[in-house]
Amino acid sequence: MRVPVSWLREFVDLPNDAAAIADRLAMLGFPVASIENRPSITGVVVGRIVELEKHPNADRLLVARVDVAGERPLTVATAATNVATGQTIALATIGARLPALTIEPRKMRGVASEGMMISAEELALPAEWFEDGIMQLDSTVELGENAIDVLGLETAVLDVEITSNRVDAMSVIGLARELAASYGVPLRLPSFSNPGTGAEPPGARPRVSIESADCVRFVAQRFGGIRVGAAPTWMRVRLALAGQRPINDIVDVSNYVMLETGQPLHFYDADRVSGAHFIVRDARNGEKIVTLDGVERILSEQALVIADEEHALGLAGLMGGMSSEVTDATTAMILEAANFNGARVRRMSSQLGLRTEASARHEKTLAPALAEIGAARAAQLLVAFGATAYEARAFGTQGAPPAPITLPVREVERLLGLDIPQARIIEHLEALGCSVLPEKADRLLVTPPLWRRDLLIAADLVEEIARMEGYDKIVPVVPSVAAHDVSSAQYDLEGRIARALAALGYREIITHSLRGAQPFERAARAGLAPDRDEVEVLNPLSEEQRFLRDSLVPGLIEYMATVNAPVRVFEIGHVFAQRDGRITERPALAFGFAAERLDEPAWRDAHFLELKGDCEAFLRDVTGRRDAVSAGARASFHPGKTALVSIDGREIGVIGRIDPRLERAYDAKLPVYVCSLDLEALPAYRLPHYRPPAKFPSTYRDLALIVDLDVTAQQIEGTIAGALGPICTGARVFDEYRGRQVGADRKSLAVRITLQRTDTTITDDDADAAIDRAIEVLREAFGAEIRA
Amino acid sequence: MSELATQLEELRRRFGNAVAGAPDEAGLEQVRIAYLGRNGEVTQVRRTIGRLPAHERPAAGKSINDAVGAMEAELQTAQARLESLTFQSELAESIDVTFPAIPAGAGSLNPVRRVIDDACTYFRRHGFAVVVGDEIESDYNNFDALNIPSDHPAREGFDSFWITATLLLRPHTSPVQIRTMQQHRPPIAIVAPGKCFRRDAVDARHLFQFHQIEGLLVAQGIHFGHLKGMLAEMCRELFGAQQSVRFRPSYFPFTEPSAEVDTTCPKCGGEGASCSMCGGSGWIELGGAGMVHPSVLREVGYDPDIYSGWAFGFGVERLALARYEVDDIRRFINGDPNFLEQLA
């Protein structure tokens, strides 16, 4: 809400420094987003055009004599076309400083001009909100006065944020009340007495039938003698400073009263309300109304309307309708100052997608007492503009008054940790308009003022006391925390994982959990048809946010494609799936790299082995266990370079190169290698147990075996270990060769077998015998030949 | 001159030449073995003593020992000379130490995790547990249990992504409070970092996917001063000892009294009128905090007359933005390698 400080000053004495006022508001819970300081303007006075004649030497210029209550009228040449004798205007005299220029004596086509009549733009007001040409002032202001003061332009404008619980502060008076309480100075409220009197013409007396409990109060008041025109300049300027465009005196009065008191108003053309009878009722299903914004709206029973006996006139608390709009032809009108159930207005507002300054207040549920105050202020202003006000007629109830709250005095110290004497507590609460009675010893009975509907429980009062005392008075203390039984295991696991991968040279990234359909489209382009089991968002802001990721892998490929350089990254995050209407959410991990293609034969891939090594090291670090891999297949992965990873027989994920067709679909120029693991499947960390080194030395033998292509290293190692038993402490394939020397359908594997005895040093004879046994078994099992 | 003497002289001459000719320490060792080793030439000579008459043997032994002593001395001198030669060439090696390093395995934690870790480390030192929760949550845990019934205006502040009529992507980490309090009796002391989602338009200060860190302390005798104490200390831990913290009244349905928490802008130290990080205010907004609302305590079966507590919820990327002086919050998502490298 934009609040000119000069408007606040009308109700409360404030420090000169706008920044200090802004700070005070912030520390009361109303942060000031910006302070707009008006440009400093000097030398502009109120003047009246007493004489106007054509410029002797220029057709387009006029020469005016302007009375500024000086020794003589000043002579001013002007090119403006909207000037006339008798007008009151603002005149920048010689030496005046305006935001864009300084006025100096000058001759205009031979006439010495002693000043400049000014327009809204020269006062740094939005020109399009005011009359073209010279700004017209109210004829009542004293000539020679400082025009800037008269217009209230010498002020800062605060952009104040008001939390949704404080609808009472969504007004100039509301904020002035807070400041008065905080500074401990009086609040000067305007008179709230309604000048309306007397009986309306026959049949013109407004009646209201409230048919919905969601309308609490409805004040209706008839005004006659209406001639719609421009509002006085002081009001237009004030509205403009508050960010509200001046329209005409009627609209301006309703906006002005709303900004000042917080009560939204609506005016109906009295002649267009059938029978002067308002009915507040649920809309009929399918009922139509054209609102003031020109939009035809089709309503449901959820909408609350103000109708006459024939049709809906407006949407309660939201916006009026065209059919009863006040126009230039209006001579009599009826004011509505009403109070509605906030929740009802909010639902209607969100259903219709329509939000207004009025609904922003009504939807937070205003105090019913405000309706009569709003009507009274409007009547005062309209009467001052020459309208006739008839008696204000209130319908409905005043609603339930705020209930008294019991405040145990020690509750203040219990919640704040600050000992505030009882007398001071009472002082703070009374400053905010509460009435305070001692209930028992150490208990107060506090009745909030009518406008504070947010104060319901003792804790609410404690906050008020803290606000008045100042949050900065509360002493910071670090508490000692008692033992409790909440576990940090899941978080610790994630931290351990992240640190293990960072140590292996991977950088952690965070990608989007919400994604568009591109992963599916890309998979389709790659000729893959993944299961569509993703969770869908009902209300994404864009198609890019429609689905929750079901895997971390697409995000990783996409990242690597974007970087388009060798890079090693990982991500830990949740993945989502939906099966048979059941939504699952699981923590997942993916790590991998993009790397330059190597010059290798088709049967070897060192990148894969590097990833496998990282995976082993990672799992060892995080679980304390060794994993096993077996060749496998997974959509998105290369059919010949993919392995399933398991620990103790339980599958936990997959490693491999990404399917090159998918890489292409992502426009990844470098091959991508990824390990994807299900964190829920990771076994708990197992502590390693120390085994002292063997007492007797080991020996080893290297074998070169020629076997069929489909024999795996794992089979060879397992077979040797199984055949030799405990004497074999290691069997590891360390090289592979394929080529002409071994034939097209065979390969050569080099294996190192380590042998050791626990009871004595192993002899060459023992070792040779074991190797012979191994060779025998390998021959039988795989038809292995031993290469010389 | 006896035969032995001649023999020894000849031996020593050859030895001398060999020592002089040894190119390095290894060569010298070979010379030693050849002359003075177990089967070296000196041993051969020594064996001939046995053939001498018994009365000549002591003199012969002495002359051999003298020769060995002299040869060993010679060897030692040569050894010292060659050793210094060896070091001389090794010491003569010289490199340009300013040559670029061979990069170490450049792994790193995301700056978001670092901020979370550092904050959690602080709270754990004070006995807090760290709890993580699901990102898809029920509207009950998200709103109703937090004193935000369906008609409440505050629901507008949480523009959420809905999955079904009752499930949504959590717009804040506060449902973790509810889950924890439902499962445990007081005292409760937790921090809960995690991902959150809101239907916000993305710009330099907003993401629709971000992280929050939530804190909750519920026990007997917990008050607002404790909230101030711990958050101030946490800020000093994250940003440095100069940090000050400001609490402003605010409104959240789940806390009462409520506060917005600001900390000194680390970029300008609270001074910069034209600071791009804080917009000239000198303060960075951390997020909301306050004393847990009695309705929230009652909802999880805690007696608000016995227990009191505080909670806070801060935006992690906002903290990281200020901490690392990042210009645009979008960099935290899909952070490019250069960004990650700089903040590693």
Ligand SMILES: [Zn+2]
């Ligand atoms: Zn700053």
